[in-house]
Amino acid sequence: MKKSIIGLQTGLMKEYYKYFSKYAKGKLPEQKVAWVTAFTPVEILEALDVLYYFPESYAAVIAASGKEQDLMQISERNGLNRDCCSYSCCFNGCLDVEDGPRGVPPRPDILIATNNQCDTLPNWWNVLSEKYDVPLVVIDYPGEGMNREEALRYVTEQHKALIERTEELSGKRLDESRLSELIENSKKSVDRWERVCAYLPVKDLKPTSFFDDINFLITARCKAETSELYELMAESLGNTEDAADDRLPAFWLGYPLWYHKDRFLSECLADDFRITGSNYITWWNLDYSGSDIYERLFSAYNYTFLNLLQETRDKKLAALIKASGAKCAIVLHNKSCKCDFVSAKNIDIMQAELDIDMIDSSYLNVDRAGVLTGILKEALCTG
Numbered sequence: 541m542k543k544s545i546i547g548l549q550t551g552l553m554k555e556y557y558k559y560f561s562k563y564a565k566g567k568l569p570e571q572k573v574a575w576v577t578a579f580t581p582v583e584i585l586e587a588l589d590v591l592y593y594f595p596e597s598y599a600a601v602i603a604a605s606g607k608e609q610d611l612m613q614i615s616e617r618n619g620l621n622r623d624c625c626s627y628s629c630c631f632n633g634c635l636d637v638e639d640g641p642r643g644v645p646p647r648p649d650i651l652i653a654t655n656n657q658c659d660t661l662p663n664w665w666n667v668l669s670e671k672y673d674v675p676l677v678v679i680d681y682p683g684e685g686m687n688r689e690e691a692l693r694y695v696t697e698q699h700k701a702l703i704e705r706t707e708e709l710s711g712k713r714l715d716e717s718r719l720s721e722l723i724e725n726s727k728k729s730v731d732r733w734e735r736v737c738a739y740l741p742v743k744d745l746k747p748t749s750f751f752d753d754i755n756f757l758i759t760a761r762c763k764a765e766t767s768e769l770y771e772l773m774a775e776s777l778g779n780t781e782d783a784a785d786d787r788l789p790a791f792w793l794g795y796p797l798w799y800h801k802d803r804f805l806s807e808c809l810a811d812d813f814r815i816t817g818s819n820y821i822t823w824w825n826l827d828y829s830g831s832d833i834y835e836r837l838f839s840a841y842n843y844t845f846l847n848l849l850q851e852t853r854d855k856k857l858a859a860l861i862k863a864s865g866a867k868c869a870i871v872l873h874n875k876s877c878k879c880d881f882v883s884a885k886n887i888d889i890m891q892a893e894l895d896i897d898m899i900d901s902s903y904l905n906v907d908r909a910g911v912l913t914g915i916l917k918e919a920l921c922t923g
């Protein structure tokens with residue numbers, strides 16, 4: 541039977557959420573369970589049949605369901621300061637009350653954190669490991685600061701240690717050809733997602749679906765269905781209307797606003813600006829190049845965008861902005877994520893800088909955002 545976009549999306553979602561408490565109804569998974577950060581080499585876990593869940597992504601789902609304020613208040617009462625990253629405040633609140641829009645993910649047997657996006661995550665995972673009293677693995681990715689050969693050796697040792705640990709946990713032996721196949725799946729998912737993203741500058745599209753659909757590249761990047769889904773999406777977008785040129789092309793620089801129905805400030809932007817690009821939707825476009833499985837995993841996870849030197853980030857961001865055709869940027873000064881905001885420091889187009897948080901809606905002052913985007917529009921139209 542021919543697969544459809546909706547069918548593939550539903551299948552992937554069902555698979556991911558089936559052991560969350562709301563759907564599992566007390567049924568426990570047969571496989572072991574890992575809770576992982578967004579840039580964990582999940583191909584290793586998939587190859588060893590370990591289930592993996594992403595607390596950051598679930599925090600976004602919680603905010604999209606409008607439950608984040610209550611849960612952040614609860615986690616604050618239980619000792620997690622609201623100045624911490626809102627993903628952690630929101631998710632931990634959900635654990636505290638053992639409830640969320642889809643319940644809670646199955647209890648972890650292992651926690652795996654990486655430092656290739658920020659230093660908050662290993663600290664948050666420490667808090668989780670105290671709560672659950674299970675082993676914590678932290679993978680250190682030195683990024684561009686270390687010579688490539690040394691870094692490859694250093695990271696590969698850690699990937700091999702993770703494989704050993706996961707073999708012990710799952711009681712299975714790694715089949716390297718299976719791992720290679722999964723890495724190839726991830727690469728295909730990235731290639732096809734890039735084709736999807738290439739339509740944002742030229743078609744009349746809201747960024748909303750891009751912000752939501754990238755979720756599959758995060759939670760299911762090495763599953764064959766993800767690349768099939770993106771293939772179909774690219775085909776379908778190819779048949780949509782080209783964009784009219786009457787609105788100002790703008791680059792959305794920062795996270796989606798998960799609590800917002802459109803995930804971006806449509807009330808201030810939709811009439812005057814058209815979002816033609818976003819750095820967030822490219823973050824999981826990992827580069828799986830290399831001569832063997834270890835080099836491919838190293839290339840992908842050591843050189844994530846937030847783990848690059850400022851100079852490289854500047855160049856990448858400049859290229860993205862140029863490809864988007866944007867004449868201005870909406871830059872989010874994110875209360876949770878300083879490392880993301882720093883990415884924006886050297887862009888050379890006009891920008892409106894908004895104080896905001898991707899989860900905590902109380903940080904958004906819509907009137908002030910409207911004034912700032914209004915000034916941006918005026919400056920562009922009169923400049």
Ligand code: SF4
Nearest residue numbers: 625657658660876877
């Ligand atoms: S939002 Fe920023 S600080 Fe929070 S976990 Fe993600 S990268 Fe780290």
